[in-house]
Amino acid sequence: MEYRKLGASGMFVPALTLGTATFYPPEMNDRTGTTDAAQSRRIIDVCLDHGLTMFDSATSYGRGHSELFLGEAIKGRRDKVIISTKAGMPSGEGPMRIGLSRQNLTTAIETSLTRLHTDYIDVFQLHCFDSLTPVEETLSTLDDFVRQGKIRYVGVSNFAGWQLMKSLAVAERHNLPRYVIQQVYYSLIGRDFELDLMPLGVDQGVSAAIWSPLGWGRLTGKLRRGQPVPEGSRLLKTQADAPPIDPERLFKVIDCLERVAAQVGKSIPQVALNWLLQRPTVATVIIGARNEKQLLDNLGAVGWSLSREQVAMLDAASTVYPLYPQWHQRRYTLDRNPSPVPTDVRDWFPQAGQDTY
Ligand SMILES: NC(=O)c1ccc[n+]([C@@H]2O[C@H](COP(=O)([O-])OP(=O)(O)OC[C@H]3O[C@@H](n4cnc5c(N)ncnc54)[C@H](OP(=O)(O)O)[C@@H]3O)[C@@H](O)[C@H]2O)c1
Structure with a gap:
């Protein structure tokens, strides 16, 4: 597995990370295609066998079960994995379980450490911006956890450019922790990241971790023009939460992916993931896999590169x-x-x- 430097830090991360948003028990509301405890463990084992050592979770995923399953699966091998987790999205009822206040972050980080059976989080990210909490309060809370050794690197997710830039400026002014990673939505059917956040990342040394790299399961080869969304797919159950798309553009991209995949002898997801791995500032692509078959397919996205011509074809088909x-x-x-x-x-x-x- 290729490793890449994480922004303006000395940390290296694998080019692929496993997303664990689908880790939770099937008896809970099955909105995203659940992966139960046994399947989660098996998937993590396969990842480690293939050199994929970084796992992304959040306090909100599976109402805590994602961190619980991950914590169970890595018991006895903590030193072999890189844990990425997040807080800030609702993780319970009421105003105390949301946002980036000292109150909520302290509870969330301590809870994550317990669920993950660890005394440190490698990469901790704020899941979304909180306009009601001063940036100084959030950063000074993170500073306390970094100084205690409970968090090693910090980052953000779903911030606008000005929100990230303001946070970096406040951190510099008060000598507080500097964000080295931004977890962003970016795919061949969602290139808004390139407009502002990517140039900011280049300028400020903030790497990107890419979420929903297959456009929330749309760039898998299963969607066909004029055909219904496949029964049982995650996309069908969660369309209301999925990133918005222009259907015409989607099928233009899928047609192009099919052509390129045939040229290189790879699957559509492998081509879509490889394209992302070639974009500036991308340190790691967070793959989502419902089962081992999909995981093995996605692991085949590394170790080779699309040619300049193939990248240009995909760029042209997906231009915004x-x-x-x-x-x-x-x-x-x-x-x-x-x-x-x-x-x-x-x-x-x-x-x-x-x-x-
Ligand atoms: N920071 C944030 O706000 C945020 C938001 C969303 C996600 N994330 C992170 O990003 C991770 C990945 O997101 P995602 O699951 O939406 O990613 P995605 O890659 O866009 O979609 C994954 C889905 O596509 C299908 N799929 C994946 N690989 C496939 C393959 N090789 N062949 C056929 N189908 C395949 C599966 O669904 P079906 O089998 O049901 O089709 C799978 O659940 C999450 O687990 C989470 O860690 C972060």
Whole structure:
């Protein structure tokens, strides 16, 4: 397994992480395709056999069962795994179990440590921004946990660019922990990340961990034009929570993925994941697998690379028309005032008149 440096830190993480959002008992409401304790353990064993050592959870996943199953499965081999977990999304009833206050974060982190049977979390992320809690309060709470050795690296998830940049500035001003990772939604059918958060990551040394890399299970080869969403799939049960898409664009991307997959002799998920692994700032792609077969397929996304031409085909099929001020900066500013964003990132945005209307 390839390892990649985590932002402006000395930490290295595997190019693939296993997402554990589906780890919970089947008797609970089956919204995301449950993976029970025994299957979770088996999946974690297979990951470790293949050098995938990083596991992503959250206090909210499976109402705590994701961390519980993960904690059970790694007992006796804590030193072989990298634990990533998150807090801030609702993890219980009432206003005390949500957000980034000292109150909620302290409870959440201590609870995670207990569930995971560990005395430290390798990578701790804020699951979402909390506009009601001062950034200083959140950062000073994280600072206390870092100083106690209970958290090693910190990051965010689902922050807007200004929220992340403000947090980095406050951290610098008060000598508080600096975020080195942002967990973001990014896929061939969701490239908004490229507009602001990716350039910020390049400039500030914040790596990306990619969530829902197959677009919430849409880039798997199972979706067909004019056909119903497959029975029993996670997507069917959770469409209301899935990232929004333009169906026309989705099938343009799927058609292109099929062509590229046939050229390279790989599966559609493998091609979609490999494309992500080639994007700037991406340190790790968080794969979701309902079972061992899917996991083994997704593990085949590493160890090879799409050619420049194949990447260009996928870029073209998935291009997003740039928003303001990106189109303005691209047209008038970047050439005079070179951006830290690599040239090829700028090239992803179509030139005026080049795109279709
Ligand atoms: N930070 C956040 O806010 C956030 C949000 C969401 C997720 N996450 C993290 O990201 C992880 C992954 O998210 P995700 O599960 O939505 O990822 P995804 O890769 O977009 O979708 C995974 C789903 O696609 C299907 N699938 C996966 N591999 C396949 C294969 N090789 N062949 C056929 N079908 C395949 C499975 O569903 P079916 O078999 O049912 O089709 C699987 O559950 C989560 O576990 C969590 O750790 C974080």
